[in-house]
Structure formats: C-alpha cells, structure tokens
Amino acid sequence: NAGVTQTPKFRVLKTGQSMTLLCAQDMNHEYMYWYRQDPGMGLRLIHYSVGEGTTAKGEVPDGYNVSRLKKQNFLLGLESAAPSQTSVYFCASKKEGQSSYEQYFGPGTRLTVT
Amino acid sequence: GQNIDQPTEMTATEGAIVQINCTYQTSGFNGLFWYQQHAGEAPTFLSYNVLDGLEEKGRFSSFLSRSKGYSYLLLKELQMKDSASYLCALFAGGGNKLTFGTGTQLKVEL
DSSP states (O other), X not given: OOOEEEEOSEEEEOTTOOEEEEEEESSOOSEEEEEEEETTTEEEEXXXXXXXXXXXXXXXXXXXXXXXXXXXXXXXEESSOOGGGOEEEEEEEEOSSTTOXXXXXOOOEEEEEO | OOEXXXXXXXXXXXXXXXXXXXXXXXXXXXXXXXXXXXXXXXXXXXXXXXXXXXXXXXXXXEEEETTTTEEEEEEOSOOGGGXXXXXXXXXXXXXXXXXXXXXXXXXXXX
C-alpha cells in the first residue's frame, strides 16, 4: 500500500496561473480532506469530501475548487493563483465509521506563488 | 467556533519528561487528537482521547478533561528524535473534521 500520495511535491507558479494538485489514496477511504499549513497558523481545512461525487467547504475555501470524481482521488484546483496561496498543502483520508477516527496524511505539496 | 491554544515553543533535556498543554473552547466535539510533525514532513498520529482521563502508549501519554477544556501530551524518556512540532486537534462535526491548534515546537537538547 502506498497510502496517501500527492502530486506534485513542489511547484512554483506565477500570479494568475492555474494548477491542480492531485491526492490519491489506495486504502478505500470514504473521507478525504485538503489542508494548508502556514507558519504560525497550524493546519487549516480548505475543502473536504465524505464520498465519491461529494465536496464541502472547510474553514478557508476561497480561491480553491475541488472535485472527487473517483473515490480514490481528490483534486484541489487553483484557478488564478495569488501570493497569499503560497503554502504547504496536505491531503488526508479517513475510513468511514465511528471507530475509525484517524486521518492519514500525504507527504505534502510545497507551492510558491510569485 | 473552536479555539485551541498551545505554547509556541518548549525546550527539554534528553532523558527527561515534558508535558505539552492544550486548552480549548468549543461548543462540542467528539474527541481530541495529538499529532507529531517533523520539519518538512506530514503529521503522524500519536493519540486520541474520547473520554476524560489518561491514555498511555509507550513513552507517550495523553490526558483529557472535558470539564476543564484541557488536554496534555506527556513524553517520557525524551530522545533527540522527539524534536518536532506537536499538534493538538479537535475532532467534530459532519465530515469528521479536525480543527488544529498552531502546534508546539519541542526542542530536545543534550
């Protein structure tokens, strides 16, 4: 099992460019999450999904869109990148059910917007 | 909403015991997590408390008091590899979301 993987690992964008971050998990988890982590701010939830075809807004959704067309993949899109979106992005997944509480994190994508 | 407070930094000596505190204000939650995060890496799960009391797992223990809005992570027999950021997070709501504190950066010295 690869667990949770993220593509790409690093990226530099110019202001106004667009890009898509891919998160993939091979654990058949229902729930998937996108977070951003900035110095001194901790991890903040951007968007999440409770199953294939569903998405919902988290704490900081502005400037991002997501899609969950396949259960194993959760895509995060930036339509017009801004310097404020420079951050480390983590994806996580979780099994459905009350006894399955742990979120498993991917290795992160380091994005710089100039 | 939810508000979580942790000390920003702590320093401890190899072989010692350190306690990292987390206080929170929330209208309701299912449980409280502790994650460890080494620099440049993803967070990894340490512990989860649902009920009040102490959960022990090897060198790591975590305590929760719902009535006091307080949790702590206790690390015993500190090792250099324990130098990392320790994140407190509340687990709540539809979608089983996590709300993280800003983390405590622990430095273990000789």
